[in-house]
Amino acid sequence: MYYAGIDLGTSSVKLLLMDSEGNVCRTASREYPLSFPKDGWSEQDPYDWYEKSVDGLKELLSGISADEVKGIGVGGQMHGLVILDENDDVIRPAILWNDGRTTKECEYLNNTIGQDKISSYTANIAFAGFTAPKILWLKENEPENFKKIKKIMLPKDYLVYRLTGVHATDVSDASGMLLLDVKNRKWSSKMCGLCDISENMLPKLFESYEGVGTLTGKAAEELGLSTKVVVAAGAGDNAAAAVGTGTIGDGSCNISLGTSGTLFISQKEFHVDPYNSLHSFCDANGQYHLMGCMLSAASCNKWWMDDIIGSKDYAGEQEGIEKLGENRVFFLPYLMGERSPINDPLARAMFIGMSMNTSRQDMTQAVLEGVAFAMRDSFEIAKSLGLDIKRSKVVGGGAKSPLWRRIMANVLGIPLDLLKTEEGPSLGGAMLSAVACGDFPNVEAIAKKVVKITKTEEPDKELTAKYEERYQSFKKLYPSVKELFR
Numbered sequence: 413m414y415y416a417g418i419d420l421g422t423s424s425v426k427l428l429l430m431d432s433e434g435n436v437c438r439t440a441s442r443e444y445p446l447s448f449p450k451d452g453w454s455e456q457d458p459y460d461w462y463e464k465s466v467d468g469l470k471e472l473l474s475g476i477s478a479d480e481v482k483g484i485g486v487g488g489q490m491h492g493l494v495i496l497d498e499n500d501d502v503i504r505p506a507i508l509w510n511d512g513r514t515t516k517e518c519e520y521l522n523n524t525i526g527q528d529k530i531s532s533y534t535a536n537i538a539f540a541g542f543t544a545p546k547i548l549w550l551k552e553n554e555p556e557n558f559k560k561i562k563k564i565m566l567p568k569d570y571l572v573y574r575l576t577g578v579h580a581t582d583v584s585d586a587s588g589m590l591l592l593d594v595k596n597r598k599w600s601s602k603m604c605g606l607c608d609i610s611e612n613m614l615p616k617l618f619e620s621y622e623g624v625g626t627l628t629g630k631a632a633e634e635l636g637l638s639t640k641v642v643v644a645a646g647a648g649d650n651a652a653a654a655v656g657t658g659t660i661g662d663g664s665c666n667i668s669l670g671t672s673g674t675l676f677i678s679q680k681e682f683h684v685d686p687y688n689s690l691h692s693f694c695d696a697n698g699q700y701h702l703m704g705c706m707l708s709a710a711s712c713n714k715w716w717m718d719d720i721i722g723s724k725d726y727a728g729e730q731e732g733i734e735k736l737g738e739n740r741v742f743f744l745p746y747l748m749g750e751r752s753p754i755n756d757p758l759a760r761a762m763f764i765g766m767s768m769n770t771s772r773q774d775m776t777q778a779v780l781e782g783v784a785f786a787m788r789d790s791f792e793i794a795k796s797l798g799l800d801i802k803r804s805k806v807v808g809g810g811a812k813s814p815l816w817r818r819i820m821a822n823v824l825g826i827p828l829d830l831l832k833t834e835e836g837p838s839l840g841g842a843m844l845s846a847v848a849c850g851d852f853p854n855v856e857a858i859a860k861k862v863v864k865i866t867k868t869e870e871p872d873k874e875l876t877a878k879y880e881e882r883y884q885s886f887k888k889l890y891p892s893v894k895e896l897f898r
Contacts (some may be wrong), residue, residue: 419838424444430842443464485846488571513549515757533602544606564609565579577625582645626640647837656833673810681699691703706752742885744762753790803826822876
């Protein structure tokens with residue numbers, strides 16, 4: 413039997429087919445457009461998500477007998493605001509996770525209502541990317557669209573709806589809306605009231621590993637599948653990636669160097685960061701996790717390579733970078749503002765410390781180090797909470813760079829484990845669907861079967877000491893320049 417996993421990302425949808433032994437048999441991907449209507453804004457058309465996902469699924473399932481496909485699971489970009497009218501038609505383009513237009517609304521929630529209250533309702537405070545501030549922005553700036561809303565959904569949930577006809581979400585993805593009572597895994601009536609919406613406008617809540625339904629007749633015909641195919645509730649991309657990387661169990665950690673960067677720490681019990689620098693969310697396996705999220709990670713290197721120096725030779729540009737821990741150039745990686753831990757949508761990127769001797773190589777190195785230093789910021793918050801993170805898995809496009817892995821391991825001072833399969837959210841989605849089909853008793857069981865470590869990047873004591881000194885300088889930079897962004 414086969415299970416399809418879908419990763420509904422920011423720039424593309426990635427799909428894979430997993431067999432009942434946990435082997436990845438096929439992969440496919442499709443790109444779709446991303447628009448920036450104004451500085452700091454980020455939007456997408458949900459219809460593109462469905463069209464490209466269906467097209468990718470057709471390629472993935474080509475030649476596979478319909479009765480051999482048992483389940484589908486989706487992991488996807490979090491926080492995006494998708495609004496449907498009374499006919500379940502999309503009202504306007506989705507406002508995405510990396511959109512920074514809600515500064516005023518976040519200030520209202522955090523300062524006027526108060527961080528303590530918001531945290532008591534949701535275990536988190538307002539960040540510009542979260543869904544609730546977007547709803548308030550819509551009410552203020554597009555009242556005609558706000559009045560049309562019948563359902564509020566997240567990106568992957570729109571795809572699940574198109575496949576099953578069910579308005580559903582899972583608790584991990586819902587945690588990032590700032591509308592969920594995370595501790596009790598239910599919608600917060602207080603937050604709904606603040607946003608002037610009813611709970612009926614929100615989808616039904618599921619655990620990530622639960623099936624929400626089966627394919628509709630229309631979706632089954634379009635895909636050439638049976639209406640018996642189970643569609644799992646799925647998970648937010650980071651929670652789905654945690655399943656795909658086996659980051660399950662108290663204290664286990666995963667670092668993702670994708671478009672955004674995340675530090676994901678699995679927790680058996682519910683905890684809240686008293687500083688609200690790390691997000692406290694429900695997990696995909698019925699438990700909880702703490703997460704630090706930086707908005708620009710591998711996207712910083714992509715911007716530097718593609719848009720600034722005009723090179724697609726990523727590996728070639730990193731060749732010859734050997735003097736690690738000695739670079740005098742710093743890079744603040746805040747191309748789209750920043751979430752964890754500074755929560756500043758107005759922050760912007762900077763190169764600092766250049767001289768007549770600065771080379772292109774130095775600046776390339778600074779970009780990689782700047783992302784690692786910013787990840788260290790969230791790592792330090794976790795340590796301040798008493799969490800003893802002894803090692804971590806590392807995934808994402810950035811993790812494919814041996815140089816970047818070495819920098820990250822030494823900036824953090826911990827071993828980083830690489831996995832046999834680095835498919836992340838798409839693999840996690842497939843695994844969740846296998847549990848939803850009843851073929852595994854729980855998420856832990858399938859993770860033990862599927863996830864294998866192939867290599868470890870060990871930190872070097874001497875290099876870690878050098879990077880410790882550089883990090884102490886890095887963390888002084890943002891406080892020194894933040895008023896320039898106002």
